[in-house]
Amino acid sequence: MACMKAISTFNLGMNADSVEWCPIEGFRDLLVCGTYQLDSNSGERIGELHLIQLGKHPDLINIVQKINMPGVLDxxxxxxxxxxxxxxVVNAVGEIRLYILLEEEKKLKEVFIKKLTKDDDTLLLSLDWSTGVHTSDAHIVTSDSKGFIHLLNFDSGNINIVDSWSLHKFEAWISAFNYWNTNIFFTGGDDCLLKCFDKRIGSKVFSSNAHNAGVTAVQYNFKDEHSFASGSYDENILFWDFRHWKVPKGSVTPGGGVWRLKWEPSTCKTVATCCMYEGSYIVDPEEFTTIVDYHEHKSINYGIDWCYLDEKTCLETISESAQDGKKIGLLAVCSFYDQHISLATFSNDIK
Known part of the structure; x- marks a missing residue:
């Protein structure tokens, strides 16, 4: 029987909306969590970026750095x-900021800032790197609150704008690469459309209205070159075969508007999702079922991610024993108004 349970929680002091574990070998005990809050006095959208190191049980959540900045969206x-x-990092004044991890100090250092929007009222809402499978010729794609998508070229710590396109009538909530063919990226908007765009021809490959509300989440599969998932305010997660894009191959409705989707990185046999007011879930992308739900957070669940540490290291860190026939994973979840981040273990029968 599957189980997802909280093993540590921490109040960040500001509304938390984005959490990401470091995927790089040797630094997989690090994660970042971004916050976003409207200052009632100044009216400014302020935020913080927390660099967190996973400690030994029971002191699992250790804040090692806090960086003040405009409100973080992704x-x-x-x-x-x-x-x-x-x-x-993309923020509430239309900037993308680039940091390097100082490896000996395990601290972040800002190396680049670029404003992508024409005013301070347009928010950058999401970003994705092209490096999920192919590591050469790195690009970043971002989306903004006026429906624009910005494609950026990464060059040794510098970011250059390749082009920008108006692809959605309202907010472009999400942007994500096809990791297997990085000429192609996906976007989702408040106009209920999921779009696929090819930068080589400068136009969309397809546009789908399979979702019945704003499209808020997309992520491509790291292990299957034809597979990706999308999520929406309509509470549905759709699973797609890129070769047959007119109709999704299956769907799951865990409950609540879907804000983020994360394939489990080592096998891509499960998908984690945060569903805003209805908690977080792990779903099966092959059986199209909900495996387990997680309701530790009492506010809007806006961030979720899998830890990249191997199972043995995870178990040693959290002082738990291996379970026969079970696979153990570690996740981080963050929520908005209660300002919490939590660490949770997920155990499930090995397939």
Missing amino acids: CKWAHVKLDSIYLA
């Missing part, structure tokens, strides 16, 4: 080490 590590270990 943050992502490059999937591989480029010339350094990079983290990109």
Whole structure:
């Protein structure tokens, strides 16, 4: 029987909306959590980026660095080490900020800022690196609150704008690469459309209205070149075969608007999702079923991610024993108004 249970919680002091574990070998005990809050006095959208190190039980959550900045909407590590270990952050004043991880100090250092929007009222809402499978010619794609998508070229710590396109009538909530063919990326908007765009021809490959509300989440599969998933305010997760995009191959309705989707990185046999007011879930992308639910957080669940540490290291860190016939994973979840981040273990029968 599957189980997901909290093993540690921490109040960050600001509304938490994005959490990401470092995928780089040797630094997989690190994660970042971004916050976003409207200052009632100044009216500014403020935020913080927390660098957290996983400690030994019982002191699992250790804040090692806190960086003040405009409100954070999304943050992502490059999937591989480029010339350094990079983290990109998009914020509430239309900026993308680039950080390197100082490996000896285990601290983040800001190396680049670029404003992508024409005013301070347009928010950058999401980002993705192209490095999920192919590591050369790194790019970043971002989306904004006016429906624009911005494609950026990464070059040794610098970011250059390749092009920008108006692809959605309202907020473009999500942008994500096809990791197997990085000429292609996906976008989802408040206009209920899921779009696939090819940068080589500068136009969309397809546009789908399979969702009945705003499309808020997309992630491509790391292990299957034809597989990706999308999520929406309509509470549905759709699983797609890229070769047959007109109709999804299956769906799961865990409950609640879907905000983020994360394939389990080692096998891609499960998908974690945070569903806003209805908690977080682990779902089966092959059986199209909900495996387990998680309701530790009493506010909007906006962030979820899998830890990349191997199972043996995870168990040693959290002082738990291996279970025969079970696979153990570690996740981080964050929520908005209660300002919490939690660490949770997920155990399930080995397939």
